[in-house]
Amino acid sequence: EYVWPSKHDRMEDLLVLQGGYIREGFVDGISPCTRNPNAPGRQTAAEWIRTAFHDMATFDKATGIGGLDASLQFETDRAEDAGDAFNATFGFTNNYYSIRTSAADLVALSTVLAVGNCGGPKIPLRVGRVDATEGGALGVPEPQQDLDTHKKMFAKAGFSTEDMIAMVACGHTMGGVHGKTFPEITENNTETNVVHFDSSDSTFDPKVATEYLDGTTQNPLVVAHNDTLNSDKRIFAADNNVTMKALASDPKTFQSMCSDIFARMLDTVPSTVTLTEPLEPIPLKPYITSFALTNASHITLTGRIRLLTTSDKYDDERITLTYTPRFAPAANATLDTTILTTPANFQLGTSNGIFGELFKWHEFSVALPTSTSIKSFNVTVTRISTGAQTLYNNAGRGYPLDDTILYQDEQSCRVGNNATLVAAVRKSVVDVGTSVVASMARKYHKQGTIVPAFETEEWKGEVGKEVGEWVLVTIKGTQQPESYSTHFDLVAGESKVEYLGTNVLGQQQCKEL
Numbered sequence: 001e002y003v004w005p006s007k008h009d010r011m012e013d014l015l016v017l018q019g020g021y022i023r024e025g026f027v028d029g030i031s032p033c034t035r036n037p038n039a040p041g042r043q044t045a046a047e048w049i050r051t052a053f054h055d056m057a058t059f060d061k062a063t064g065i066g067g068l069d070a071s072l073q074f075e076t077d078r079a080e081d082a083g084d085a086f087n088a089t090f091g092f093t094n095n096y097y098s099i100r101t102s103a104a105d106l107v108a109l110s111t112v113l114a115v116g117n118c119g120g121p122k123i124p125l126r127v128g129r130v131d132a133t134e135g136g137a138l139g140v141p142e143p144q145q146d147l148d149t150h151k152k153m154f155a156k157a158g159f160s161t162e163d164m165i166a167m168v169a170c171g172h173t174m175g176g177v178h179g180k181t182f183p184e185i186t187e188n189n190t191e192t193n194v195v196h197f198d199s200s201d202s203t204f205d206p207k208v209a210t211e212y213l214d215g216t217t218q219n220p221l222v223v224a225h226n227d228t229l230n231s232d233k234r235i236f237a238a239d240n241n242v243t244m245k246a247l248a249s250d251p252k253t254f255q256s257m258c259s260d261i262f263a264r265m266l267d268t269v270p271s272t273v274t275l276t277e278p279l280e281p282i283p284l285k286p287y288i289t290s291f292a293l294t295n296a297s298h299i300t301l302t303g304r305i306r307l308l309t310t311s312d313k314y315d316d317e318r319i320t321l322t323y324t325p326r327f328a329p330a331a332n333a334t335l336d337t338t339i340l341t342t343p344a345n346f347q348l349g350t351s352n353g354i355f356g357e358l359f360k361w362h363e364f365s366v367a368l369p370t371s372t373s374i375k376s377f378n379v380t381v382t383r384i385s386t387g388a389q390t391l392y393n394n395a396g397r398g399y400p401l402d403d404t405i406l407y408q409d410e411q412s413c414r415v416g417n418n419a420t421l422v423a424a425v426r427k428s429v430v431d432v433g434t435s436v437v438a439s440m441a442r443k444y445h446k447q448g449t450i451v452p453a454f455e456t457e458e459w460k461g462e463v464g465k466e467v468g469e470w471v472l473v474t475i476k477g478t479q480q481p482e483s484y485s486t487h488f489d490l491v492a493g494e495s496k497v498e499y500l501g502t503n504v505l506g507q508q509q510c511k512e513l
C-alpha cells in the first residue's frame, strides 16, 4: 500500500500529470505523434521507443550486467547506435532528470508515454532504475547481421525467438528508416527522407504485421533491394510467421502482446537493481509547498491535495484536513484542528493523465500556533450531494509532518551563484550540538555524455537568531548554472526535509524573518 511521502512521488507525477491545472507535461515532447515540429522527417515518439531498445539491447542475462541503465548516453557515437534519436531523447529527459528521477527511469517513462499517447496500450511502469556511470558492452542488433546472430543477441539478453519477433514488430509499428542515417537501405540520403515501417507510422497499431502478411508492406527492412539488409523480413519469418499471425489477428491481441513484451524490455535491468511494483495513480496525494515559521507564534502550512476522481464527481467534493498537534493544548484552551481547503478553479482545478486519469486539486494555507504545532493530518473527502465521507489516513499513519527542521523558503535565495538556504531548527536539537547541513545534489558536466552527473555536497549551517522555540540556521554555498535546477535535503540529526527544489531560488530575494 502507498505511504506518503515516497521517494517515487516525483516519477508518479511525471507519469500522471500531463495536462490541466498542475501539469508536468512530459507528453508535450511527443505531441503530435506524427512528427517532430522542429525537425522535418523525425518523429519523437518513435525515437523514444528506439532509445529504450538500444539501451536495453546489450543486457547480458548470464552476468546480470547492462539492460535499461542509460548507459546509452555514453554510447551515442557508436556505429550500432546511429542517428539523432538518442541524444535528442536524453536532451529531453534532462528537463526532468534529478536525484530521484534517473535517466533510465525517464527513458522507461518515455516509452510508456510514447506508446500510450500514440494509440498503444498502457505498459506498466516500474521504477527504481539506476544509471550507469560509463558505457557498456557492444551488441545492439544491426540490419546487415544474419538471423542466427540476431537470435543469439536476443537470447543473451533473455529473449526467445518469439519474444524477438514480437519486440521488433511492436517497435517497428512506429517511425521508419532515415535516408540520412541508412542511405544504403532507403537509397535516398536526403536530410528529411524517411521510409516508414507501415502505412500508419505514427499510430501504435497492427499494420506492421497485417501489411507484412498480406504482402502490401513497404517496410524498408523487409523490401530493401539489398536483401542482406532485410533484417525484419528474416526476423518476422523466423517461426514461420506464427507470432506475426498472432500479432495481426486482432488489434486487442496486438496491444496486449506488445504491452507484455515492452514491459519485459523496460524491466530488463542490471541484476543489482530492484524495481518497484508498477506505479498506479495515487488516490489521494498531499503536496506541501511551504511549511515554515512566519514568526515566533505561528507556523504556516501551505499546500494542495490531489484527489483521483471522475468527470461526474470532481466538482461535488469538499475536502478537509484534521490535524494532530505535536503538543496538547493547555487544559483550559481549545484548539480547532480542522484545516479547510478551497477547490482550485483555474482550468476547472483539474489535471489529467493520458490513461484517463482525472485529478481535482484542493488548496490550503493556514497559520497554526507554534505552541501546539502539528505532527500529522488526515484528510476527509465529503461528497456534497450525498454527504458520504471517505477518510484518507495514509495507511493508518496519518500524513506526517516534522517541525524539528523547517525550510524557510522565503528567507532563502540565490544571488548570482551564491545560494543562501535558511532552516529553522528546534532549539532543543541545536542546543545539544546537532549540526545542521544542506545535502546538495550538485550537477556537473561529465565527459562523453549530455546527461549531467550528480555529486552530493554537504553545506554546513551557521546558527543565527532565535525565533520562539526555533533557531534560524543559515547555510551558504555556491551553485554553477548547471545546478540552478537541482534538489537538496536539509538535515538536522535524524530529522530531514527532503528533495527541496533550487529552481525558484534565483527568482526571489532573501526576506528577513
Ligand code: HEM
Binding pocket: 042, 043, 046, 047, 049, 050, 053, 082, 083, 084, 085, 141, 142, 143, 150, 167, 168, 170, 171, 172, 174, 175, 176, 177, 178, 179, 181, 182, 231, 235, 265
Ligand atoms: C534486430 C533488431 C533490430 C534492428 C536490426 C533494427 C533496425 C532499425 C533501423 C536500421 C532503424 C532505422 C533508424 C533510423 O533511420 O533512424 C530502426 C528504427 C526503429 N527501430 Fe529498430 N531495429 C531492431 C529492433 C527494434 C526493436 C526491438 C525496437 C523496439 C522495441 C525497435 C524500435 C525502432 C523504432 C521505434 C524505430 C523508428 C525510429 C525513428 O523513426 O526515428 N527496433 N530500427
